[in-house]
Amino acid sequence: MNEPQPAAPTPRWRRRAEARPEEILDAALEEFSARGFDAARMEDIAKRAGLSKAAIYLYFPSKVALLEALIEARVGPLARGVQTLSASGMSDPLTALRMMATMAAHRLGEPGLLAVPRLVIGISGRFPEIAKYYREQVVEKARRALESLIAAAMAKGQIRRADKNAIVRAFIGPLFFEAMWTHVLGGETALNDPQKLIEQQFDVLLAGLEPRA
Amino acid sequence: MNEPQPAAPTPRWRRRAEARPEEILDAALEEFSARGFDAARMEDIAKRAGLSKAAIYLYFPSKVALLEALIEARVGPLARGVQTLSASGMSDPLTALRMMATMAAHRLGEPGLLAVPRLVIGISGRFPEIAKYYREQVVEKARRALESLIAAAMAKGQIRRADKNAIVRAFIGPLFFEAMWTHVLGGETALNDPQKLIEQQFDVLLAGLEPRA
Amino acid sequence: MNEPQPAAPTPRWRRRAEARPEEILDAALEEFSARGFDAARMEDIAKRAGLSKAAIYLYFPSKVALLEALIEARVGPLARGVQTLSASGMSDPLTALRMMATMAAHRLGEPGLLAVPRLVIGISGRFPEIAKYYREQVVEKARRALESLIAAAMAKGQIRRADKNAIVRAFIGPLFFEAMWTHVLGGETALNDPQKLIEQQFDVLLAGLEPRA
Amino acid sequence: MNEPQPAAPTPRWRRRAEARPEEILDAALEEFSARGFDAARMEDIAKRAGLSKAAIYLYFPSKVALLEALIEARVGPLARGVQTLSASGMSDPLTALRMMATMAAHRLGEPGLLAVPRLVIGISGRFPEIAKYYREQVVEKARRALESLIAAAMAKGQIRRADKNAIVRAFIGPLFFEAMWTHVLGGETALNDPQKLIEQQFDVLLAGLEPRA
DNA sequence: TATGAATGAGTCTTCATTCAT
DNA sequence: AATGAATGAAGACTCATTCAT
Numbered sequence: 046m047n048e049p050q051p052a053a054p055t056p057r058w059r060r061r062a063e064a065r066p067e068e069i070l071d072a073a074l075e076e077f078s079a080r081g082f083d084a085a086r087m088e089d090i091a092k093r094a095g096l097s098k099a100a101i102y103l104y105f106p107s108k109v110a111l112l113e114a115l116i117e118a119r120v121g122p123l124a125r126g127v128q129t130l131s132a133s134g135m136s137d138p139l140t141a142l143r144m145m146a147t148m149a150a151h152r153l154g155e156p157g158l159l160a161v162p163r164l165v166i167g168i169s170g171r172f173p174e175i176a177k178y179y180r181e182q183v184v185e186k187a188r189r190a191l192e193s194l195i196a197a198a199m200a201k202g203q204i205r206r207a208d209k210n211a212i213v214r215a216f217i218g219p220l221f222f223e224a225m226w227t228h229v230l231g232g233e234t235a236l237n238d239p240q241k242l243i244e245q246q247f248d249v250l251l252a253g254l255e256p257r258a
Numbered sequence: 259m260n261e262p263q264p265a266a267p268t269p270r271w272r273r274r275a276e277a278r279p280e281e282i283l284d285a286a287l288e289e290f291s292a293r294g295f296d297a298a299r300m301e302d303i304a305k306r307a308g309l310s311k312a313a314i315y316l317y318f319p320s321k322v323a324l325l326e327a328l329i330e331a332r333v334g335p336l337a338r339g340v341q342t343l344s345a346s347g348m349s350d351p352l353t354a355l356r357m358m359a360t361m362a363a364h365r366l367g368e369p370g371l372l373a374v375p376r377l378v379i380g381i382s383g384r385f386p387e388i389a390k391y392y393r394e395q396v397v398e399k400a401r402r403a404l405e406s407l408i409a410a411a412m413a414k415g416q417i418r419r420a421d422k423n424a425i426v427r428a429f430i431g432p433l434f435f436e437a438m439w440t441h442v443l444g445g446e447t448a449l450n451d452p453q454k455l456i457e458q459q460f461d462v463l464l465a466g467l468e469p470r471a
Numbered sequence: 472m473n474e475p476q477p478a479a480p481t482p483r484w485r486r487r488a489e490a491r492p493e494e495i496l497d498a499a500l501e502e503f504s505a506r507g508f509d510a511a512r513m514e515d516i517a518k519r520a521g522l523s524k525a526a527i528y529l530y531f532p533s534k535v536a537l538l539e540a541l542i543e544a545r546v547g548p549l550a551r552g553v554q555t556l557s558a559s560g561m562s563d564p565l566t567a568l569r570m571m572a573t574m575a576a577h578r579l580g581e582p583g584l585l586a587v588p589r590l591v592i593g594i595s596g597r598f599p600e601i602a603k604y605y606r607e608q609v610v611e612k613a614r615r616a617l618e619s620l621i622a623a624a625m626a627k628g629q630i631r632r633a634d635k636n637a638i639v640r641a642f643i644g645p646l647f648f649e650a651m652w653t654h655v656l657g658g659e660t661a662l663n664d665p666q667k668l669i670e671q672q673f674d675v676l677l678a679g680l681e682p683r684a
Numbered sequence: 685m686n687e688p689q690p691a692a693p694t695p696r697w698r699r700r701a702e703a704r705p706e707e708i709l710d711a712a713l714e715e716f717s718a719r720g721f722d723a724a725r726m727e728d729i730a731k732r733a734g735l736s737k738a739a740i741y742l743y744f745p746s747k748v749a750l751l752e753a754l755i756e757a758r759v760g761p762l763a764r765g766v767q768t769l770s771a772s773g774m775s776d777p778l779t780a781l782r783m784m785a786t787m788a789a790h791r792l793g794e795p796g797l798l799a800v801p802r803l804v805i806g807i808s809g810r811f812p813e814i815a816k817y818y819r820e821q822v823v824e825k826a827r828r829a830l831e832s833l834i835a836a837a838m839a840k841g842q843i844r845r846a847d848k849n850a851i852v853r854a855f856i857g858p859l860f861f862e863a864m865w866t867h868v869l870g871g872e873t874a875l876n877d878p879q880k881l882i883e884q885q886f887d888v889l890l891a892g893l894e895p896r897a
Numbered sequence: 898t899a900t901g902a903a904t905g906a907g908t909c910t911t912c913a914t915t916c917a918t
Numbered sequence: 919a920a921t922g923a924a925t926g927a928a929g930a931c932t933c934a935t936t937c938a939t
Contacts (some may be wrong), residue, residue, distance in 0.1 A: 065919095079383050083296030087913060097921045099915080108913065167380030169442045170292050180443035207465075211432075211458035218431030219424070221438075229382045230393035245424035252420075252467025278902095310904045338932065374925070491923095509722030523925045571737050593806030595868050596718050604871035633891075636913070637858070637884035644857030645850075647912065648866075655808045656819035671850035678846075679892025704898095726934060736900045738936080747934065 066104050069094045070115050078160045082112060082168050084087055112168070116175055119161045120182045127183075131190035140197035142191075142216070143247060149220050150243035159228045204254040212254065219246050279317045282307045283328050291373045295381050298395060313430045325381070329388055333395045344403035351411035355404075355429070356460060362433050363456035372441045401426055416469075417467035425467065430457050492530045495520045496541050504586045508538060508594050538594070542601055545587045546608045553609075557616035563626040568617075568642070569673060574648050576669035585654045614639055630680040638680070645672050705743045708733045717799045721751060721807050735779050751807070755814055758800045759821045766822075770829035777837035781830075781855070782886060788859050789882035798867045827852055843893040851893065858885050 072093035076085040080187020087108060091098045103109040152158055162179075167177035191213045198204045204212075223242070226232045271300060285306035289298040304311045318324040347354020365371055375392075382389035404426045410419045417425075436455070439445045502511040513534060517524045530604035531537040560567020578584055588605075596603035617639045624630045630638075649668070652658045711732035715724040728735045734804060744750040773780020791797055801818075808815035830852045837843045841853075862881070865871045 081294065081296060081380060081384050084384055086911090095359055098913090099922080100920055102914070103919065110467055131416070163379055166376055166438070166442050167294060169376070169444075170380075171294050171297055173444060176442065177444050180439070181443055184439065184443060184445070207462055208458040211455070211462050214432035214435055214459065215428065215462050218433070218435035219427035220431070221435050222427055222431035225379070225434075226393070226397065226425045229379050229389065230397060231382075231386060231390050232393050232398070242424070245421040246427065249424050249428050249466045250462070251466065252468075253464070255465075299928090311930090312905080312932075314902055316902070321930070480774070486687040507720065507722055507806060507810050509720060510810055512907090524909090525911080525926080526924055529923070534909070589805055589808070592802055592808075592864070592868050593720060595802070595870075596806075597720050597723055599870060602868065603870050606865070606871050610865065610869060611871070633888055637888050640858035640861055640885065641854065641888050644859070644861035645853035646857070647858050648857035649854055651805070651860075652819070652823065655805050656815050656823060657808075657812055658819055658824070668850070671847040672853065675846055675850050675854050675889070675892045677892065679888045679890065681891075725932090737934090738901080739899055741935070742898070 065094075065096070067118075069096070069101055069104055069111070070118050072113050073111050074119070074160055074164070074196055077112070077115070077164050078157070082164065082171075084107075109172075111171070113175060116161065116165065116179060120179065124182050124186045126188045127190050129196050134194060135197055138194040138201065139203040142194055142198065146216070146220070146243050147240070150239040153220070153224055153227065153239050153242075154230060159224050163229055170249075187217070191216060204251070207254065215253075221225055278309070278313075278358055279327075280306075280331075282309070282314055282324070283331050286324050286328050287332070287373055287377070290325070290328070291370070295321075295377065295384075322385075325385070326388060329374065329378065329392060337395050337399045340400045340403050344407050347407060348410055351407040351414065352416040355407055355411065357428070357462055359433070359456050360453070361454040366433070366437055366440065366452050366455075369441060370405050372437050376442055384439065400430070404429060417464070420467065425463075428463055428466075490539075491520075491522070491526075493544075495522070495527055495530055495537070496544050499537050499541050500545070500586055500590070503538070503541070503590050504583070508534075508590065508597075530668070535598075537548060538598070539601060542587065542591065542605060546605065550608050550612045552617050553613045557620050562622055564620040564627065565629040568620055568624065572642070572646070572669050572673055576665040579646070579650055579653065579665050579668075582654060585650050589655050613643070617642060630677070633680065641676055641679075690862065704733075704735070704739075705753075706757075708740055708743055708750070709757050712750050712754050712805070713758070713799055716751070716754070716803050717796070721747075721810075747762040748811075751811070752814065755800065755804065755818060759818065763821050763825045766826045766829050770833050773833060774836055777833040777840065778842040781833055781837065784884055785855070785859070785882050786879070792859070792863055792866065792878050792881075794846070795867060798863050802868055826856070832857060843890070846893065854889055854892075 049176075063081045069090065072090045073085075075093060079085070080089075087101060088098045089100050090111075093214060094101070101111070130145060131141070134144070153246050165176055165179045195204070195209050195212050199206050199209075282303065285297075285303045288306060289303045291301075292298070295379075300314060301311045304314050307314070312313050314324070318327055343358060344354070347357070378389055378392045405422050408417070408425050408429075412419050412422075495516065499511075501519060502516045505511070506515075513527060514524045516537075517527050520527070527537070531540055556571060557567070560570070577684045591602055591605045618635050621630070621635050621638050621642075625632050625635075708729065711729045712724075714732060715729045718724070719728075726740060727737045729750075730740050733740070740750070744753060769784060770780070775781070804818045812814055831848050834843070834848050834851050834855075838845050838848075
């Protein structure tokens with residue numbers, strides 16, 4: 046008796062249980078975003094995740110731990126995405142850059158796009174470690190990835206030589222600013238037509254980077 | 259005898275009392291920045307301002323009111339500064355823009371430069387009204403001021419015609435990003451030589467805006 | 472085997488939890504009575520109820536809510552009692568009145584008899600709504616019940632016709648005054664022999680109401 | 685120059701100053717009545733009396749002292765009034781009683797009539813001493829005065845012999861109840877026609893006290 | 898006499914966290 | 919795995935009272 050459950054069909058409730066941490070993180074992100082880390086209440090997170098307050102502690106030992114897990118969970122995919130993208134674009138870096146910008150522009154419409162960065166900014170005073178972690182794992186990686194593309198583009202003569210660092214900033218900065226403006230400060234602008242937005246932006250940037258005659 | 263009391267002596271304690279609100283706001287900004295609005299304790303703010311907890315309530319009726327007063331107090335000068343600057347630069351807009359960029363770059367080194375914006379970002383979820391206020395009073399105004407300068411530069415043929423909105427973003431975005439990177443996320447980069455930083459940046463931007471032959 | 476669990480065991484702690492609100496109300500009444508609503512401390516109420524301060528808030532959302540719940544809880548039974556009593560005495564109203572007076576006289580000895588009315592009087596300035604509620608639910612109802620009995624007694628010729636309102640006052644007033652005198656102002660008088668007290672009182676009253684020849 | 689102000693007319697400000705304590709007591713009574721002793725704020729009392737918070741402490745050393753002074757100030761006249769009244773009515777006690785009832789009935793309309801008693805009731809739990817003082821100085825004295833009158837009326841054969849204590853209660857009780865009902869609990873009744881009210885009441889009472897044939 | 902400024906002590910209320918079941 | 923109940927610790931806010939002027 047008590048034979049091994051053949052091929053372990055993973056009863057539904059178990060799958061649920063396994064999904065729990067993820068659900069909790071989602072709920073936490075929403076609450077943290079809406080209220081800020083300190084004002085967010087564990088009880089609300091629990092309710093949103095469909096659990097009791099106490100149940101969260103079965104998965105995360107504390108509120109801070111929940112925050113850390115949340116950041117970590119959101120950081121991985123992002124970082125990987127950026128790297129894959131840049132790696133795969135090495136053959137034609139300029140096109141790759143343009144595609145990335147286009148993708149970014151399209152995603153600018155998504156609410157919640159900046160949820161994590163905004164959260165990180167909000168807590169950066171209280172948890173510098175987390176801010177540092179985020180910088181290293183996301184911003185720095187993205188920066189490096191972009192730098193590689195730019196370096197490649199220069200090497201191929203697609204753009205003229207200039208300070209790579211400045212170019213990275215010129216590339217990310219405006220997008221970041223636009224996103225902040227829209228999603229954090231509540232402004233409503235050029236986003237109606239993201240495609241146009243990014244073209245204009247890229248125009249200006251690329252015009253400045255055209256290989257000189 | 260009984261000469262006119264020269265310029266009203268104003269007993270020391272009174273001057274003190276009049277200076278209080280400002281001292282409190284300073285203390286509040288420091289605490290809010292360090293801990294975030296919710297985690298900051300009124301008692302710490304009071305201590306930092308050299309008062310008792312209760313005394314703060316003689317000047318501000320609540321923690322939120324303190325926050326609002328703080329934002330408001332910091333917003334006025336900033337907005338005014340930007341407008342003055344842009345107004346006075348209308349005769350030679352391109353030079354004005356370059357000067358503004360230079361000034362900004364130099365101030366990038368100041369810690370606390372982003373204290374208010376960071377704070378605003380942190381509370382934007384909980385107090386959208388404040389975020390909106392900041393956007394309208396600071397960011398929007400700055401944006402418009404820059405736009406005027408840019409329009410003037412175009413009109414004078416100093417730079418080629420292009421989407422003004424995009425140019426504004428291209429101007430502000432990189433600086434904002436750099437500041438965020440440095441002061442909020444704890445990165446340490448090009449700031450060693452702000453002069454160089456801004457030159458590179460401006461180079462890239464202006465190259466793209468050179469009037470076409 | 473496995474007989475039906477007789478009458479659902481309900482673990483002790485659960486029964487405890489269910490009894491909590493009542494225990495808290497008792498404790499609250501005692502503290503409110505002893506100190507007055509404003510001077511009473513939630514912590515003392517909690518201690519008296521055998522809970523932590525915070526636990527009270529699991530059952531009542533605020534101090535005022537606790538007060539309201541308390542009044543409401545004490546009002547129901549009282550009102551019902553009065554009405555039952557008067558209804559059941561309709562066949563011989565005079566006797567019923569005498570019985571009610573006797574009962575009242577006997578209860579005059581109980582300390583805490585006036586706890587709720589005194590509390591209501593004390594807060595009537597600050598919470599007129601509660602005072603009104605108490606008047607309508609208790610005093611008014613009692614008044615009406617007595618009036619019915621008196622009307623019935625008149626109809627039956629047990630007492631002479633006179634202003635019913637005046638008779639009600641003549642009936643309640645002295646008892647109320649005596650109770651106030653004793654329990655609130657700390658006087659100590661005729662209460663030693665409540666039976667005698669009420670007889671004298673009733674004598675005077677009834678003599679005035681004897682049907683005229 | 686600077687001659688002696690002839691006959692010291694007591695400069696106006698001084699008279700004001702002398703009137704201060706009384707003004708403060710008035711203000712205190714109003715605030716205490718409206719909010720209850722504990723909820724009343726010294727600042728509000730001061731404002732109502734036209735002084736600064738701190739100035740009150742020039743006249744009364746503490747909030748409790750203010751309360752005590754208030755009670756004491758209101759008690760004196762009342763007690764004296766009652767005694768004068770009863771003393772002067774000894775020649776025709778029954779008429780005196782009727783007059784007193786009439787006066788009481790007329791004053792029933794005054795809001796604030798019960799302000800002090802209500803206040804005393806409200807604080808009786810916290811300051812039994814004050815309650816006792818009020819009982820002894822006011823209620824007890826009134827009681828005794830009434831008892832004298834009643835005794836005199838009996839001696840003169842104006843009313844039949846009965847328990848004096850009961851008669852006093854029968855006399856005061858209904859009036860007290862009516863006043864409480866109206867001014868404290870917010871009911872609105874027979875007060876429209878106080879003359880009628882008291883006649884009915886007296887009718888019932890006196891009918892029971894008519895000398896038996 | 899009078900007051901604006903200041904504060905210490907206290908109270909309500911909240912919330913992350915624990916625990917018995 | 920899950921939760922209803924409970925609490926300790928903490929923080930915003932209030933207010934009687936004091937003091938320098």
